[in-house]
Amino acid sequence: MSPPQLALLLEEPKGDFVVRQKEIQTPPPGEVLIKIHAAALNPGEWKVHRSGALIESYPAMLGTDTAGEVEAVGEGVTKFKKGDRVLGSGFFTLDRGAYQQYSLIPAVFLAKLPDTLSYDEGATLPMAFVTAAKGLLAAEPFGAGLNPSFEWPTTQHSGETALVIGGSTSVGQLVIQVLKLLGFTNIVAYASKKHHAFLTELGATQCVDRAAVSLDALADLIPSAHIVYDCVAADEGFAASKIVRSDGCAITVDIVSERSDAAKEVGKGKKFVAVFAVSFLPGGHGEVGEMLWPLFGKLLEQGLIKPNRFEILPGGLKAVAGGLDKLARDEVSGVKLVVHPQETVL
Ligand SMILES: NC(=O)c1ccc[n+]([C@@H]2O[C@H](COP(=O)([O-])OP(=O)(O)OC[C@H]3O[C@@H](n4cnc5c(N)ncnc54)[C@H](OP(=O)(O)O)[C@@H]3O)[C@@H](O)[C@H]2O)c1
Structure with a gap:
């Protein structure tokens, strides 16, 4: 079994966020394991936390905007290899949430992060x-x-x-x-x-x-x-x-x-x-996502997309709860809040 990582979990509906150890998974076919260097917060998450919408079971995880490096690839993945710098869209499940140190993302919802952009800048972009x-x-x-x-x-x-x-x-x-x-x-x-x-x-x-x-x-x-x-x-x-x-x-x-x-x-x-941005939903959203991500990769490669300005919240994953509260209070103006999951301590 692989060594554990640290992850930010919601153990019950509308409950507190807690940092726990969690197993690092092996990527299944078509998926990529990302070592997350930067994860960005989205206002939809405080709404999901407070309402319980979109979460099917607990413990659960929030966070979708991910930037990091490829740690391992599943069978059939040819576009990415270990060490590539990437950005991607996850979802509110234990495998795919961005509020952990390693996450799984299907290769079709990933793009290469150009050298001109930092991980922090990259994390501001997917959603x-x-x-x-x-x-x-x-x-x-x-x-x-x-x-x-x-x-x-x-x-x-x-x-x-x-x-x-x-x-x-x-x-x-x-x-x-x-x-x-x-x-x-x-x-x-x-x-x-x-x-x-x-x-x-x-x-x-x-x-x-x-x-x-x-x-x-x-x-x-x-x-x-x-x-x-x-x-x-x-x-x-x-x-x-x-x-x-x-x-x-x-x-x-x-x-x-x-x-x-x-x-x-x-x-x-x-x-x-x-608009519903999430690609991990039935009813054609995945197919639209699969067409959209190659275009995203192309525009990034050509330097045609500028990231949001950002503010780093110190403290790793433990800073997420306070950041979501700031978003809920409408206290964030013109910047994306970003955390560094690798800085997290128990
Ligand atoms: N449907 C989906 O799939 C989806 C996906 C992503 C986001 N969303 C939703 O989209 C909204 C925006 O998300 P975000 O991440 O882009 O937000 P954000 O960057 O966190 O929004 C903060 C900004 O909102 C501006 N603002 C607040 N009230 C405003 C108003 N009445 N008129 C004009 N500007 C106003 C503020 O502008 P000033 O600084 O100029 O005052 C502030 O800069 C959120 O409600 C989010 O939940 C939905």
Whole structure:
């Protein structure tokens, strides 16, 4: 049996996080064992922790955004080898969670991390990129269908306008970059003023200060957008459905179905997509993920994707609980929180 590793577990629904020893697994066919150097926190995790949604059994583990080095590969994996620097998307299970020192990820949901990016930068990207790209590119019902084959380069959207509500969110920063790659002429970011210069560097052509303009007033300012991407999932996100043109698409990260239904009602027949980034779900999400990850790898290799700015939480996995609380209190602005699982002590 392999020596144990340290992992951050949830032993019961809505319970406390505890660090425990856990066996390191051998990768099955098609999977890769990653030694995790950096794991990034996502706001969805405090929601999952507090609601118990998506977790089928306990003990359970959270964390999806992973960057590290390949420790071992399962049968049939040819694209990766021991020692490769990689980033990947895990899921909330004991095998695949990011809040441990070693995790298993299917090779199809992994990409090589270019030497130009650190592990910390790499960990900021998987969830944000997948959410942004799936919502914009994938065919309905997964996305707006702007490039459903995920081939690149793609049709350009010259002359078109997109509005990103929550441009400074981790997801919003990637939405802006993918819109730029798609050739949108006008990319409007709705975010706090302190982030405007950075969002302009990423590709925003106009920034609107969210402290100065309400979402209702935004509808007057940007009366006609082909794409409105709500990256905030607040009630005001319904504005996405209101603002988008009748031939455009409103996209939201809000997966609460009653709110989606209400947003559809506000949009009265306009195209509306609620994005679910997770690839480990039935109903075609895995197939979309398998098409999307090679594109992600290509864009990273070509240096076309910039990571989020980040803040390291000291203390390894023990810092996750405090970080999720900060996210829940809305105290994180324009950065991704990152932990180093290898620093964890019992
Ligand atoms: N459906 C999915 O699969 C999926 C996947 C990923 C994320 N999500 C959800 O998407 C949302 C964003 O996630 P994230 O990781 O990108 O978040 P994040 O980076 O942690 O979001 C923090 C940012 O939110 C901004 N913000 C808060 N309220 C806002 C508002 N009313 N208008 C504009 N900006 C606002 C703040 O902006 P300022 O600093 O500018 O004030 C802050 O920079 C979360 O609700 C998350 O749960 C869903």
